[in-house]
Amino acid sequence: MREFIYYSKRAVTEGKYIGKNLMHAGRMDIVCNFVIQSLFISNDMRKDVKIHLVFDGQPDPTKHLELFPGEDLKGEIEISKKDIAGLIKRMLYKYKEGRKNKIVDGYYVEKKSLIKVIDEMIEEGKQIYILDKKGEDIRNVELNDDAVFLIGDHDGLPKKEMKSLKKKINSISVGPNNLFASQVVVLINNEVDRR
DSSP states (O other), rough: EEEEEEEESOSSSSSSOOOGGGTTSSSHHHHHHHHHHHEOOOOOOSEEEEEEEEEEOSSSSOOOEEEEEEETTTTTTTTSSHHHHHHHHHHTTTOOTTSSSEEEETTEEOOOOHHHHHHHHHTTTTOOOEEEEEEEEGGOOOOOOTTTEEEEEETTOOOOHHHHHHHSSSEEEEESSSHHHHHHHHHHHHHHHHH
């Protein structure tokens, strides 16, 4: 199962701040596009993808949302940004301080930093890559089925964490241009699907 970690510096961390204007909720519109492109394919959902959303926005950073629809929730998530935003809003509303809270099977919310999420994956022996246009071309990298890809929002990843992370994990690139996170995830899914 491949995993994606999406980091957003500005995405809001309480459900009540997600309204009709997703752009004003810390660019929740970008988050929704990322989720859609990660999980959905034509007339189906990917059963081999797990998403970790790490939100560092106000008013209560940092929140870690885990989404793994798998087989069980097929058809329960709609493909629109409105529906994805509603799911994220619900997950943030269900946050309980001091614990990892299960929303439904495969969906969890907790307070956890980006570094903590990554350190736990490293302890589990997972192969993690930071997406960086200066990284090694993904086509030249041998990836296993359990690879984890770290992608930042339009503001990128925090500089302090980047220095620490680059000592622990490798950088890869999907091309020479800066792309939207939702475009990057499509290219990665395609590359892994073709192997």
